Amino acid sequence: MKCLLILLSLAALTWAQGPPQCQCGAFVNEDIGEIEVFPFPPIDVEGCEDTADCSSTCDDEWASITNNGDLDTVLENGETVGQHICNALARQGHEDFGPGEVYLYYKLCQGPWEYDSEQTTLEVCCAGGEYQPC
DSSP: OHHHHHHHHHHHHHHHHOSOEEEEEEEEEETTEEEEEEEOOOEEOSOTTOHHHHHHHHHHHHHHHHTTTOTTOBOTTSOBHHHHHHHHHHHTTOSSEEEEOEEEEEEETTOOOEEEEEEOSSOEEEETTEEEOO
16 A cells, blocks of 8 residues: 555655756856846656757757847847847846847756857846836
8 A cells, every 4th residue: 555655645745846947048247146037938858868958949049039149039029039138137136237238048858058159149138127229
């Protein structure tokens, strides 16, 4: 009976964790460390070892959403990528920021964030939470 209870507990724990996921996000560097400014929706993957697929999927998302890192790209909600980043920074107490580059990272499952060799084509500058050319 104990064996059955242990198996059911393990099955429930496995089910609760959901499918393996790849996370993509854009970050800026600040004196206090890196700040995530543009999280992407999670992507289901085959397994937690599939780094090449995760990285290439993040590259594709980055290219599609930001037009290969162009801060002046207009998003579906009507704001630019640069303004979206400045809004994220302002919510975290950094209304004045820059100039700084924005870097793409990815992580698999609960692993560490890894730099994905992608960054914005221009530096981001925010003044009072508003995006402006540097």
